[in-house]
Amino acid sequence: MTATQMRQADMTPVASIQGCTRRYPGVLALDNATFEVAPGEVRALLGKNGAGKSTLIRMLTGAEIPDSGRVLLDGSELTHNGSGRAQEAFEKGVRVVYQELSLVPGMTLAENLFLGRWPRKRRVIQYRTMEAEAAQAMKLLGLDLAPDGLVAGLSPAEQQLLEIARAMLGRPKLIILDEPTSSLAAAEAEKVMAAVTRVAAQGIAVIYVSHRMNEIRQIAHSATIMRDGKIIDTVDVKGADTREIVRLMLGSEASQAAALEDRSQAEVVLEVRNLGLAPKLASVSFALRKGEVLGVAGLLGSGRTELLQAIMGVRRPDAGDVLVDGSPVRHADYKRMLRNGFGYTPESRKEEGIVPLLGVDENTLSTNFAGVSSNGILSARRMAEATRKIVDRLHVKTARTDTPIGTLSGGNQQKVVIGRWVYAGSRVLLLDEPTRGVDVEAKAQIYAIIRQLAEEGRSIIFVSSEIEELPLVCDRVLVLRDGALQEEFRSPNIDQDSLMAACITGH
Amino acid sequence: MSLDHAAKPAASDKATRAGFTFSQHMNELSLFFAIVVLYVIFSATAPGFMSFNNQVNILRDAATIGIAAWAVTLIIIAGEIDVSVGPMVAFTSVILAFLLQMGMPTPVAFVLAIALGALLGAIPGVLRAYFDVPSFVGTLGMWSALRGTALFVTDALPVSIGRNDMLDALDRSIFGIPPAAIVMLVLFGVFAFISRKTAFGRSVFAIGGNAHAAFLSGISVARIRVALFAVGGAMAAISGILLVSRLGSGNATAANGLEFDVIAAVVVGGTALSGGRGSMLGTLLGVLVITLIGNGLVLLGINPFFQQVVRGLIIVIAVLANIQAIKRSLARNKG
């Protein structure tokens, strides 16, 4: 008997979904799914982008109503069929931390913790009581923050922990975490996982959605794998091996990463000297060679985004020089860097990467409309051709070139965001977290694309918080810590453990 | 500069919020300073400006803008807008006058007028909350419909109320202070309290800051939106009552362009049109700035057309200064 089966045998499930189906325009997001979770269990929920994980979760929280099938919480069925349903689920002890942060930045920590449920006495909010309780709730998770500070001042990890602390309030029975670590670096993710373990120890069931296998191994007891809206299998994490799980997720074998070669002799295309940007960067220096993939590792908040932005001229550095092809760039601004043949993909795809209502074509071609127009007039034919080329080359899954990009999966959106610089002919690409929130299959494709672009002689800076992927793509990895580049690892001697150690030294 | 801004919304947003408390006070301080400067200038140049009578006038004029502005501040903090204030005031003044003409007891007529204001105000609220009609469109429709109805039923003639002791009393000063000003200040206290100390007020901030998050944490977003616009209508009705007491009649043509002054006061007071940020104190100071300028320019005998020019400039400059002050305080914080 596996651990999972044992738990399920002697306890009634906290929540169960019985034969639920949910259809969206053109998609069967949930296909006759049946699912249960027991008290104290940490259940991982795995699947590619669009597999239906979030939809399954919305069934449990009452945010949506299944087209058919039943949802039982604590043994009784959810009955409301309107806006009361979410409240009903809440009262039955379901708490959820959504994929998107759901905090109000302009309000205090305490106000956010009790959002909408502020303690009141004769209708007046009791700030004292509230802040005291907030401090206590945060302490349970090892968070030591001032409850009257603004949420806006928190790091992403702290915000995520705050959301978990919120979910812990008022005797929950089931806590659902939808990709809580997707925007966190490894060390921050550790904090979240520690918090999850503590939660489970109190007999609360946890559903944990993640694309990161090693996290799942660390904390989950069992894993449910979804594909195309169906529940494929529930396995005991200890017993199953990663390749098997990946095979279940994809329905096929994962591809292998390409072998890497050393580029140390090629000419330098970009050199950064003593770059400073208070308060994050003190003095950063490095050189990037033609055809090289240079990884940048670091903890969240170590300033990798700022480094890329400073190079691109999106932010004005306080000190230092940026040299392109050996000559310094004066008064760098973003436009000038683009003209120098640089390209930049931001870390938050949804907020800064795509224009959701516009088609794949316009999202790709906006870097150089002139390339597809004659006499200033856009040519529909040339637009379709140019887009088709990029779409084919980067394996973007889309039916038409003018499909609104917002309807594509995250991984395909990310490929388009990279593709626009391929179209623009950029020779230096600065990619900030290009694999964030992207599933295993798309990740592998993005690695392959990056390697291929490097083969062609482009130079790439690859920033990632997922330490395990750096050895797969990078020729060289630099570690950003305390405002400067502290250590360098060269392929093939990039190993995860020493990288991790280098990131967190001194913390 | 623009580049910096367009490029990193997340970062600069966050930073803005981090410097929030300070810059908020920056804004109120600088408005306070502006008021002091206006006082110095006008008392030196405008004859009669400092007279007790004129100060009372200023308060009374401030009441016209202020009472509506308190509610509009909350509406804008919630990320919405209300452009129907002027017609709503005129319309309720007309209705009140009709009710009184019909011989209804004055207090009952007051209550009915306020209830009607709330009901009418709730219409764009319901359209927004349940039918996703943007509040700009809904209140623009009300703007046209209410003014039209008021003119239509009165033929643009004032609706006289005859002798009415209660309304006369509302226009008679108490120890030199006009009741309108007292009503305004009391309501200011109420709104300042609501916005800071009640679940309703904090929910408004939460909705303006992140409506989705507010919904997910069980705040009745739709109901609060409706309530906000209903309160807006009720406040306009109170202004309408005071207008009747001041003019002795209901007037369909009155309060023309009041929505302009109200929104200007709120925006000058530092409330962001994008929602989630603002304060009642800021609006109070904004109301004073707008009123002082109007009063001073009349006293100075400035060409009335030119006064319009000055008002347009003031609004833009105040908002510009506010934004620059926030940026500067951020830069300082950061350095």
Added chain:
Amino acid sequence: MSLDHAAKPAASDKATRAGFTFSQHMNELSLFFAIVVLYVIFSATAPGFMSFNNQVNILRDAATIGIAAWAVTLIIIAGEIDVSVGPMVAFTSVILAFLLQMGMPTPVAFVLAIALGALLGAIPGVLRAYFDVPSFVGTLGMWSALRGTALFVTDALPVSIGRNDMLDALDRSIFGIPPAAIVMLVLFGVFAFISRKTAFGRSVFAIGGNAHAAFLSGISVARIRVALFAVGGAMAAISGILLVSRLGSGNATAANGLEFDVIAAVVVGGTALSGGRGSMLGTLLGVLVITLIGNGLVLLGINPFFQQVVRGLIIVIAVLANIQAIKRSLARNKG
């Protein structure tokens, strides 16, 4: 309903986009249908409605709203707003009349008036693009300042231009069609083309859809914003020129409330106030709806005040119907 909406913005957004093309045409089809219905009703009830002369009138009135509305459509698609159209038209008409009075050659005066319109229009554009002043505030300031200045310099009196052959020609119909209507239709073609087939037009959509993403993919966000408002000013100036040709003088009091009609036409035409979505064809149909209603109600001799009520209702109903049509077409897709 509200639950569905507030709960999963990402999801329902996605769905909206999927049904986008279809619902977009839904909107235009339903507007077209509304126009047909209006024609049927008015030709049955309003005497003289179908006369050639009246059809020409409708076109001429449509020109007043339309020319400004083309530019405002782009401005709203880019996520901004322009409330200064009316005063801008009046102001440029006054300036043009002054220039002609000074004896400047007519074509030069035209060019100067348009250039001035563009320059003034660019002011709120620059404030928005480089100083983060919301365009509502900037154009509200212009609204007050331009109207005030025009009234101030003319004392509200019309500025006569005397005999001017070129301007007279602009008011004389060509084969029965007024030049204003021709200008409107030509400009419609230009704007429809720009919005669909040029980098500038597509960049406007990109900025309205996601300004940061647009900036990071190398679109000159700030410059395009300034250009948009400059174009808005230039279009208002063209309306001003046509106004002078129609009235034979520059008038500071003219085009009162035109911004109301223009924004109403754009919004009725299905352009979203939140930006990123809209079409020129929709605006053309919106302009026709607004103009037809205005014309028919006058012909029917409906009480002028009551016409205001009808217009307010129409706007709200049109937007409501549009939103419901989109929702329904989505629901149908789903089944």
Added chain:
Amino acid sequence: AAQEDLKVGAIYMDAQGFYAGVRKGIQTGAGEAGRKLDIVETNAQGDVSKESSFIDSLISAGVQAIIVSPVSADGSYRAIRRAHDAGIPVVCYNTCLNEADMKEYVSAYAVGDPFEFGHKLGDAAADYFIAQKNDAPKIAVLNCEFVEVCVTRRKGFEKALMAKVPGARIVANQEGAVLDKAVSVAGTMLSSNPEIDAFFGEAGGATLGAARAIKSQGKTGQVVVFGGDMTTEIAQELADFSVIKAVVDISGQGLGKLALTQAIKSIEGQPPEGIKVAYDIDVYKSPEDGKAWLEAHADGIP
């Protein structure tokens, strides 16, 4: 004359109560015309461009005459010319085009002369000051000078007043045509110029606004009001006689009736000689006058 059905267009200048009187006058006139007479009416909202488009619509609607109070003497002539060219007689009332254009395009002008309007009031004011033995009265004006007639009214007022009381002085002149604005502006003027003796209200809103401001500041007896345009409330104030001392008025109803009569005559090819048809300007100078007006206008429409 043949009693065929008639259709007449009427345009009111803006949203003032005066035009409600005109409207009633036109409608009673139509009822009394003894034949079927349709009125197609609209309001130009003080905007020449709207007025121009309305006139075009009326031409299309096939009206046989247009009754209009042009927004602007110089700015409204094009549209009126189009109506004239289309063979439709245009009858002005209250306001009209400048002399030259009027002679050419307008078939009749029912008018209470605005200069005369101001002049009669100036006269009444002068008499009052002489009776008070005040030979240097200080006067504040609440104007409606965004329309041209109001400027003419003030000129007539000044002329008559200065002729009898040369020491009189205008110490302030601010806009205040709408009641609520007038009250606020008058209040402000009173505090800045405590020595004001009288207000001149160029229009109804201004007259009543000045009276209200004086009463609410407790200056009854010190400051008086002379103004234009009778309404129920102004008549009540006059009957009370504590603040308002004289009112001149052109009856909207009377003027409307007159304009319609002229329109019918023009349609029948009998426009008046010399175009202008004078309408009597009434001066009300005593409490009794006020009471009489109230009795005659029980429905409140001027």
